[in-house]
Amino acid sequence: MNRLQNPYLAALVLRVALGLMYLSHGALKLFVFTPAGTAEYFASLGLPGFVGYFAILIEIGGGLLLLAGIQARWVALLLVPQLLGAIILVHGAKGWMFTNEGGGWEYPAFLIASSLALFLLGQPERQRQA
Numbered sequence: 001m002n003r004l005q006n007p008y009l010a011a012l013v014l015r016v017a018l019g020l021m022y023l024s025h026g027a028l029k030l031f032v033f034t035p036a037g038t039a040e041y042f043a044s045l046g047l048p049g050f051v052g053y054f055a056i057l058i059e060i061g062g063g064l065l066l067l068a069g070i071q072a073r074w075v076a077l078l079l080v081p082q083l084l085g086a087i088i089l090v091h092g093a094k095g096w097m098f099t100n101e102g103g104g105w106e107y108p109a110f111l112i113a114s115s116l117a118l119f120l121l122g123q124p125e126r127q128r129q130a
Helices: 007-032 035-044 050-068 072-094 106-121
Strands: none
Touching: 007 035, 007 050, 007 072, 007 106, 035 050, 050 072, 072 106
8 A cells, every 4th residue: 555545544534524514514504594494395295394304314424433433344335315306306407517407316316326435434444564
C-alpha cells in the first residue's frame, strides 16, 4: 500500500461525508419543514404521520452515529431502507435527475450506493509488516 492508497482514510472520508449528508437531511426536516410539516407531508403520501417523526430521528441519529464512528457499517446499512422508501414513495416518479421538479432519484440512489460501499468496506484490516 502506498501513500495514495489508504483504506483507513477512504473509509473515514466516506463515513464523515455520509454522516453530514444524513444529518443535513434530518436537520432540513426538523428546522425548515418542521416536525409537524414533515408529518403532514408523510401523511399526504398515505403513510401514518408519525413516520415523519421517525424519519427525522433516523436521519439525525444515523448521521450523528456515522460522524462519531459508532457501529458505522451497520448504521450505514440500516439507513438504506429509508432511502429506498424515499425513491419508491417520492422521488422515483420524478425522473432520474435530482434537479427535476420535486427532485429525481439520482441523489437518494447515490446515497444508497455510498452507504452500501461503507458497509462493504467495513474496517479495513491492517497489512502485516514483514
